[in-house]
Amino acid sequence: MQQRIILITLGVSDLAASRRFYIDGLGWEPVLDIDEIVFLQAGHGLVLGLWPADELRKDVGVDGPQGPHAAMDRMSLAHNVDSEAEVDAALAEAEAAGATILKPGQRADFGGYHGYFADPDGFRWEIAYNPGLTIAADGKVRIGPVVP
């Protein structure tokens, strides 16, 4: 698993309030701004995601082994890879290193494939293969629909 974070997702309580702060207030431009999620470029090949906390919890999988990790349910870091097999491999590597698998590799709502693990403190990492996400040479991230 390479040293790479592509996405920081904040689980927000009121997406309209978050839009007012980051977009209207700070003037940040979204990479993607649809009904229920906002992605903002936040660095070279880095995106900040604003997503209702309930959606983020559901995405991680509320039936998973949350236990002591439940308190960290307002944020996740994402590491993207280039294939489904690499998602499974990264999850296995993290588990071997001591992580708790919260959601095994599986088809994702965004059209790709993903899973989640928790680090020793419960911080959540998503490992994702998202064919709709590309990073240009200048670091600009584009997130579009996955065409099957």
Added chain:
Amino acid sequence: MQQRIILITLGVSDLAASRRFYIDGLGWEPVLDIDEIVFLQAGHGLVLGLWPADELRKDVGVDGPQGPHAAMDRMSLAHNVDSEAEVDAALAEAEAAGATILKPGQRADFGGYHGYFADPDGFRWEIAYNPGLTIAADGKVRIGPVVP
């Protein structure tokens, strides 16, 4: 305030356990690994910091107006700028946009100048001027001591 995150700090409960996971387990190489803090390169111009949660809380300033924001005390995002004046300007801009100032701009323990605000959900942002932190053209971050 530009759309730029330079540092994600996780407030960990046991730094030795975090080292075992990220460094020994995943094999990630530190940018800086000293007694009480570990910084890992996590992307182009991006660093993941592992810091005991108590230290992170102290750095934000426990006497600040935490209130409803206390639950977010295990993580912070950092935006770096090039001068003390820019720290104050970014904090003012965030406050005007609806943020709560948790720590006004002031001299920082790392040798530079910084402050913290909370976004509408309480997620904490550090605005920092750190002359000891440089980003090379290839995105590699170096964090060294600040020479006064």
